[in-house]
Amino acid sequence: MQNTLRTSHIIADRTSTVSRLEEVVSTSDEFDQVVAQALPLLLDRAAGYTKRFLRETGQWNDDIEHEKFALRWGAEYLERFLVCGRTEVPCRPLFLFDSLVAKQHSKPEPFCYHPDLLKPLGRFLDGLVARAVVSRDALIALYHHSYGWGAGDVIAVTGLNGLESQRIYKNFRRWRESGWQRTIDEMGLTKTELAELENQRQRHRQRFNTEAERLIRVAQGHYRKSEPDHYPCLSRSQWGEMFSQGYGCDYRIWHLALCLDCMQAAWGLGSSESSVEKPRLELQVRP
Amino acid sequence: MVQEEDLELYRSQLLDSMSERPSRSVRGPSDPIQVYVNERRVGELKGAEIEATLHVHGVDHVETVQLRTEDGQLLGGLVAPESGFRTTRVQLSADTVELCVQNTVQGGSLSAVFIPAPSFWNRAWTILANVADRWMVRRPESTMAYGVRAVVFTQALLAVAVVGLAADRVMIWIAPEHTVTSTVRTEALRTASVAEIGQLSKQLGELRAMQTKVGEALQSQEKGMTLLHQTMARLSSTQESVASSVVMVKEEMEKRQEGSESEIDRSVQIPVGRGGVDQEQFETAIHGLAADNDRLSKQIAGLEEHNRTVTAKLQMAIAHVAKAVEQSPERVVAREIDMARKHQRSPVADNRQGTQAQPFLFWVTFSEGTTQESIDQWVNEMKGHKGAINEGWQEVQILPPPVPPDLFLEQIKGEKIIKEARLNH
Ligand SMILES: [Zn+2]
Ligand SMILES: [Zn+2]
Numbered sequence: 043m044q045n046t047l048r049t050s051h052i053i054a055d056r057t058s059t060v061s062r063l064e065e066v067v068s069t070s071d072e073f074d075q076v077v078a079q080a081l082p083l084l085l086d087r088a089a090g091y092t093k094r095f096l097r098e099t100g101q102w103n104d105d106i107e108h109e110k111f112a113l114r115w116g117a118e119y120l121e122r123f124l125v126c127g128r129t130e131v132p133c134r135p136l137f138l139f140d141s142l143v144a145k146q147h148s149k150p151e152p153f154c155y156h157p158d159l160l161k162p163l164g165r166f167l168d169g170l171v172a173r174a175v176v177s178r179d180a181l182i183a184l185y186h187h188s189y190g191w192g193a194g195d196v197i198a199v200t201g202l203n204g205l206e207s208q209r210i211y212k213n214f215r216r217w218r219e220s221g222w223q224r225t226i227d228e229m230g231l232t233k234t235e236l237a238e239l240e241n242q243r244q245r246h247r248q249r250f251n252t253e254a255e256r257l258i259r260v261a262q263g264h265y266r267k268s269e270p271d272h273y274p275c276l277s278r279s280q281w282g283e284m285f286s287q288g289y290g291c292d293y294r295i296w297h298l299a300l301c302l303d304c305m306q307a308a309w310g311l312g313s314s315e316s317s318v319e320k321p322r323l324e325l326q327v328r329p
Numbered sequence: 330m331v332q333e334e335d336l337e338l339y340r341s342q343l344l345d346s347m348s349e350r351p352s353r354s355v356r357g358p359s360d361p362i363q364v365y366v367n368e369r370r371v372g373e374l375k376g377a378e379i380e381a382t383l384h385v386h387g388v389d390h391v392e393t394v395q396l397r398t399e400d401g402q403l404l405g406g407l408v409a410p411e412s413g414f415r416t417t418r419v420q421l422s423a424d425t426v427e428l429c430v431q432n433t434v435q436g437g438s439l440s441a442v443f444i445p446a447p448s449f450w451n452r453a454w455t456i457l458a459n460v461a462d463r464w465m466v467r468r469p470e471s472t473m474a475y476g477v478r479a480v481v482f483t484q485a486l487l488a489v490a491v492v493g494l495a496a497d498r499v500m501i502w503i504a505p506e507h508t509v510t511s512t513v514r515t516e517a518l519r520t521a522s523v524a525e526i527g528q529l530s531k532q533l534g535e536l537r538a539m540q541t542k543v544g545e546a547l548q549s550q551e552k553g554m555t556l557l558h559q560t561m562a563r564l565s566s567t568q569e570s571v572a573s574s575v576v577m578v579k580e581e582m583e584k585r586q587e588g589s590e591s592e593i594d595r596s597v598q599i600p601v602g603r604g605g606v607d608q609e610q611f612e613t614a615i616h617g618l619a620a621d622n623d624r625l626s627k628q629i630a631g632l633e634e635h636n637r638t639v640t641a642k643l644q645m646a647i648a649h650v651a652k653a654v655e656q657s658p659e660r661v662v663a664r665e666i667d668m669a670r671k672h673q674r675s676p677v678a679d680n681r682q683g684t685q686a687q688p689f690l691f692w693v694t695f696s697e698g699t700t701q702e703s704i705d706q707w708v709n710e711m712k713g714h715k716g717a718i719n720e721g722w723q724e725v726q727i728l729p730p731p732v733p734p735d736l737f738l739e740q741i742k743g744e745k746i747i748k749e750a751r752l753n754h
Contacts, residue, residue: 081344106332110339117343121403124347126393129407129417142408145392175370177401178363212357216400227346230339268369296370 059083063136070128077124077135084123088116088143095147096155107160110230114169115153117228119143154264156257162235163242163250164257166327169229171261174299175268179221182213183329184299188258190324199321200294201285201312222329239327254325259302266300273297281308356398362426364441365395365406374443376424381443391430391437409437422446688726690716691738694749695723707746 059080067073077084092112096102123139130138146152159168170187173180185196193214197207226236242250273293276284281304284290298305302323309320356362361373364383367390374396375381395406396419405419407428414431423446430439695704708715708725716724730737734752741750 078348081347085340085344085347106336109336113336113340113343117347120347122393122395122406125395125403126406126408129415173401175368176363176365176397176403178399180401212360213399221400224346227342230342232335268365270369270371 056083060136063139064134066132066134068132070131073128073131073133073135074124077127080135081120084120084139085113085116087139088119089113090116091140091143091147092116092119095152101155103157107165110165111155111160114228114230119146151264151267154261156260158257159260162231162239163253165229166231166239167254167257167325168261169225169231171258171265171300173221173225173228175265177221179213179217180225181296181299182210183217183221186214186217186329187326188299188302188323189321190326199309199312200291200298201288202291202295203288206291206295218329236327243325243327251323251325255302255323258323258325262300262302266297269296269300275301275304276307278307278311282311285311356402356404356421360399362404362421362443363397363399364439365393365397366437366439367392368395371439374426374441376421376443376445378445380445383439383441385439385441386436388437388439391432391439394428394430394439394441396426396428396441687729688714689729689734690724690726690752691734691741692719692722692724692751692753693741693747694721695746696748699746703746707744 060083062076063080063083067076089109089112092115093102093108096108096112102108119142123142127133127135127138127142154168154172156164156168158164170180170184174184175181182193182196185191185199189195191199193207193211196202196210202210231239273296275297281294284294285308294308298308306320356376359377362376363373364371364385366385366388371385372383374383391409393406393408396404398404404421405417405426405428407415407417407430409415409430409432412432412434414429416427416429419426419428425444427442427444428439429441431437704723705715711725711727713725713727716726718724732740738750738752741747
């Protein structure tokens with residue numbers, strides 16, 4: 043009884059929120075205000091669309107992993123809507139939101155879907171690489187999580203100059219302070235799952251890293267598409283030229299973080315590490 | 330059930346992070362801003378104290394533009410129109426980023442301009458630009474669109490220098506037209522004649538054209554600045570000094586900017602740093618500046634003189650760089666070898682002149698009845714010496730004549746005293 047009442051109350055609430063979102067808002071401030079009150083509704087709506095998309099493309103399964111996946115992307119769309127939508131005024135927020143999500147889903151590969159990427163290890167890797175696309179801190183942190191390197195190693199391996207080096211230290215610091223935790227939250231990894239990952243890493247190191255390498259290749263392949271399109275894979279001699287001439291700083295940083303093969307191809311071209319063995323994936327869970 | 334709770338926890342976590350979003354800005358004052366077009370990273374804006382621009386061309390169709398911090402936070406952005414252009418301003422505390430996207434049948438383009446919290450020179454420049462705008466349609470995209478399918482990052486050193494040059498130019502242009510030269514006075518601008526402003530706008534137009542040229546020079550490089558860096562690196566020490574002179578010019582500009590800023594801060598209280606100073610405020614500030622004219626004019630006169638040198642240096646540097654860009658390093662080397670050869674050749678040329686400096690010999694016969702005296706006089710007039718006599722022919726030695734031998738002999742033959750003349754006996 044109580045429950046039914048509460049449910050009907052929620053439904054009534056939702057209906058009024060929806061009708062507000064259907065009305066025209068004319069200023070950015072009004073947009074912010076209306077949308078801020080409707081975040082739960084919009085999140086569920088975006089997650090619902092994503093769920094439907096997955097179902098229709100044969101990528102759905104009724105389990106918590108898929109639910110989380112749909113929620114994660116719903117949140118992603120909602121964030122973009124919050125920022126970009128306010129420049130679209132006057133508009134009807136709900137219709138704008140729907141069209142924005144529809145646009146995302148009409149892209150060739152709207153997200154990196156692979157059943158194995160829904161399990162904790164896959165979710166961790168997918169979340170990490172996805173974050174690296176939008177956050178330079180995460181991108182730099184990818185060197186640490188993939189190979190266990192510190193800022194100094196990253197600078198040496200990518201052959202950076204003094205000015206760029208300062209930035210790398212900053213990237214590392216911010217990642218440790220807040221970036222990593224936020225990314226973990228965004229992935230929806232629980233403390234238990236994290237502990238289990240850490241456990242596997244210590245106890246079955248080789249198996250863990252082999253599996254991680256397989257999965258990170260899937261994720262890297264997908265997210266590398268977000269690099270500037272003039273950053274393709276290069277041969278060792280091409281990398282060599284870039285390193286010795288000292289150009290393409292950005293190219294090196296971005297591509298090598300997102301490409302295991304090129305990392306191995308370009309190994310030893312930076313400074314001083316030539317004697318050491320080629321880098322192998324040594325996945326780190328903690329920042 | 331644990332799973333359901335887990336899911337609900339995840340959902341509320343996502344919602345929490347969404348609603349606290351605006352307060353989570355982690356951008357430090359000088360952190361760069363990452364720019365994304367259609368969720369693909371296209372470059373970054375150096376978010377320091379200077380204005381920076383990022384132009385992106387050759388995108389098939391711009392759908393979205395996003396600005397992000399280094400830690401990935403979405404700062405702002407826009408959804409591009411199907412066709413036509415749209416502009417928006419993204420406010421980042423005191424700084425601003427102006428976004429302008431355009432979609433045409435040829436493709437899409439974006440121009441993102443980082444405008445730091447206004448400093449004096451920025452404000453002065455804004456006023457000048459506004460005045461100029463009344464007289465010319467200002468549409469950055471139409472003047473800056475090169476229509477080539479390439480991504481160009483004009484944020485590079487050169488572009489920064491050119492923007493600096495723009496400010497310099499305006500200062501210099503105004504100066505000759507007013508007797509109280511050396512001040513940026515809005516009143517003067519307001520009351521300036523149509524012709525004067527027309528001229529100013531024309532000059533601004535020229536400047537834009539120049540900027541476009543520089544942009545094109547960069548663009549002609551396959552990898553834009555990348556290749557320029559590469560070329561620079563390969564060039565000899567002469568070219569290195571060019572690079573350093575660009576840096577030097579830039580440094581000087583910054584120094585000058587700082588100098589003038591601190592000076593003005595002392596004399597006029599300009600409200601800075603309170604999230605965007607509006608037009609009215611800094612117009613007031615400039616009025617105050619005009620009142621303090623005498624003291625400032627002296628300083629600005631000095632600055633202007635400095636501007637001129639800096640501008641000249643910069644133009645030279647740009648010219649050098651443009652040349653350096655045009656030339657492949659091999660050609661530069663070839664040119665140096667050429668130069669070396671020239672140096673070697675000049676002594677050779679001297680030698681040849683030396684041989685020519687040896688006496689010129691020819692033979693003559695004299696007209697009948699010519700006295701020995703007049704013959705000697707003739708030889709003396711030529712500053713020559715008599716040589717051997719053979720079968721009536723007299724050998725004469727003179728300094729090499731200024732005309733070719735044949736012509737010289739013809740001239741000789743024309744003289745009354747000479748009967749015949751030839752080179753060999
Ligand atoms: Zn690669
Ligand atoms: Zn442009």
